Amino acid sequence: MRKAHIHKLKDGQAFKKKALIWSQQFEDVVWLDSNNYHQNYSTYDAILAVDAFTSIQTDFHNAFAKLKEYQTYINDWIFGYLTYDLKNDIEALESKNFDGLGFPDLFFFQPKKLFLFKGDEVEIQYLNFIANELNDDLLAINQSVQLQRGKVASDIKIKLRIHKDEYFDKVNAILGHIRRGDIYETNFCQEFYAENTVINAFETYQKLNDISKPPFAAFIKTKDKYVLCSSPERYLKKEGNTVISQPIKGTAKRSDNPDEDNRLKLNLSKDKKERSENVMIVDLVRNDLSKTALKGSVKVEELCKIYTFDQVHQMISTVTSQVDSTTHPVDIIKSTFPMGSMTGAPKISAMNIAEEQEETKRGVYSGAIGYFSPERNFDFNVVIRSILYNQTKKYVSYSVGGAITVKSDPLREYEECLVKAKAMRTVLEN
Structure with a gap:
């Protein structure tokens, strides 16, 4: 079905950049990049999949059943995304909030060309009927040159869907649910957006x-829709019979001063609120994985465990399980979706309460790619720290969220959201 070719790389970083530039000619592109940050369970440094041969896109109705049928029938590499709103396929939930983006709830495609x-090498897999295009493509990739980089866009005016005072009111309403015992924790998200805006998505x-x-x-x-994702978080991976989840809960800002930076890192590791958030989600993930384990x-x-990234320090836990070889991969995802770090505990009540307080349908944000x-x-990753763009609607969006627990202070939660939003805002406004 596919013809494989191993290509040795003299300069891997340069080839990766050129391949990504070359890929922009296609309507359907997925690029996954570890940025050489080798966490445990890494398989590839990067993957590029382009040019759909077959594809599936659907709303949430029977979405997992349709994906299972598609994946089983194709039995090949498929790439795409799951939106957060697929929760409505799994439980008696709904998403009635405003949606300015209009992405399908689920999208996957089978690429003709895969890198x-x-x-220091790239394995190139082309479907057999186009295998003769490989040499010409390699030549085109090596000749790819990016146009001079400039501003992402001009005069982007970013608006808040929830303003500060309203945010405090909503967090206090969630705290009321927690004190009544309705939930222990929920992930509450807010959207930042720009209308009538054109951006260079690739540059962004x-x-x-x-x-x-x-x-x-x-x-x-995927045609006129773009996801620009800088996520530090893995949602779920299956390697053989091992399933791995690595939820993030707990964030601290970085400092240019090394001593101050180390102090921020140490404080995060000892922060009782952040640790309790993380442990609660670990318990939820253990429960989710046990359904198929x-x-x-x-x-x-x-x-x-504290991991350090360019923008923030993060508290990450790793939970694993073993599954029977006959268990379908889509069933493993369905039984754990949406990921615990973006929902709360108990999961269904937490999602309902978050939906009540949020103003925007989450869509691809807090879904998975x-x-x-x-x-x-x-x-699959967790779609956070991401910019979403509908080119036809000229609508740009990014969202951030935080875990609200009984120990949450509304002002601190608001400030943590601004820390998480910093990279997206910087890119769009500079």
């Missing part, structure tokens, strides 16, 4: 990635 980067992604250099960066182009196989490999392989493995 798998690892170390590059600038966003340059600022953050995260391990789960992604660029998606072999008995007794769910393990917490890392609890509340990734792939399924022919071996029924998969790897």
